[in-house]
Amino acid sequence: MDKLTQRLRASLLENPAVQIKESAQWYLPVETFDVAFKRVKRSKMDILMKMMLLAFEQTSIRRAANLSEMLLVEELFIADLIEKMQRTGLIRLEKEIYKLTTKGHQQLQTGIIDEEMEEEWTELFYSPGHDKFWPAMTVPLPESDEELTLYRYANDQDLINSDRILQVLSAREDGLDENGFQTVVANVLSFDKRVVEQVPCLEFRMYNKEQDIFYARVWNTWLERWDETLENQIEEQEQVKWREKWTAAAEVSE
Incomplete structure (x- = not known):
């Protein structure tokens, strides 16, 4: 000093x-x-995810196969996306039917996906x-x-x-x-x-x-x-x- x-x-x-x-x-x-x-990763919602969320919002979807037939997309790919949507809190099973959560409705309206990070x-x-x-x-x-x-x-x-x-x-x-x-x-x-x-x-x-x-x-x-x-x-x-x-x-x- x-x-x-x-x-x-x-x-x-x-x-x-x-x-x-x-x-x-x-x-x-x-x-x-x-x-x-915690941070989130933000990205613009792609067309397929938007179509899936709209389907869950407007119709009763029980299995990935139903959505695969509706959207003409490989069932395995649809199943992976459904699992990801459940994991990130966009959808949940309610009486064996997939329903949008509050978070799912919000992200569908904004068209922006928030994915939680570690x-x-x-x-x-x-x-x-x-x-x-x-x-x-x-x-x-x-x-x-x-x-x-x-x-x-x-x-x-x-x-x-x-x-x-x-x-x-x-x-x-x-x-x-x-x-x-x-x-x-x-x-x-x-x-x-x-x-x-x-x-x-x-x-x-x-x-x-x-x-x-x-x-x-x-x-x-x-x-x-x-x-x-x-x-x-x-x-x-x-x-x-x-x-x-x-x-x-x-x-x-x-």
Whole structure:
């Protein structure tokens, strides 16, 4: 951390009109979630499947052979499709007659087939102080020689729910598979907070003599950049106090 601090100080002081009034180190909590979810593969319904679903909706079909004769399609092929439709919840046997389920009616109306995929797991990283999900770290967090205190404006509200997790996963995971089919995150099965990372941050309280302004710069070691969100939070709470404090100190020294 010492080398990083020295590098940042040198960068900030390149402008001769700038002064570093104070500096501090503290940690920002970042929560790690283990998330289980399922995606569906979406594809346009082909003519044969649409004809089969219409037949199940409008007539009493008991066996694959009946449908094979009606549609003039090989019985074995029809039987395989019936098994797939049952497995994916489009049809069910009711008094030995194939009937459309609610899902089957919906997909027949839209002409889009949703095929469930296997359960998947992933990690998500959430910063309560920003109320945002972050990308995974690209480099290890630096170690500090001193014990860091918690960021003084850390947010302790629990704002995470399955809808927010679904939004984040949809933005990250929705897309096309290797065969060109659209894959979409359908639902979040579970999300568990596993660990809270302590992310070191370096804060500099600054003064620009030419512009006569006090301001904050905060280096976020997870994001590896200056963090405007944290800087704005600190300035909103402390900027007026800084001016009173350092203006009074300047008057006394004179």
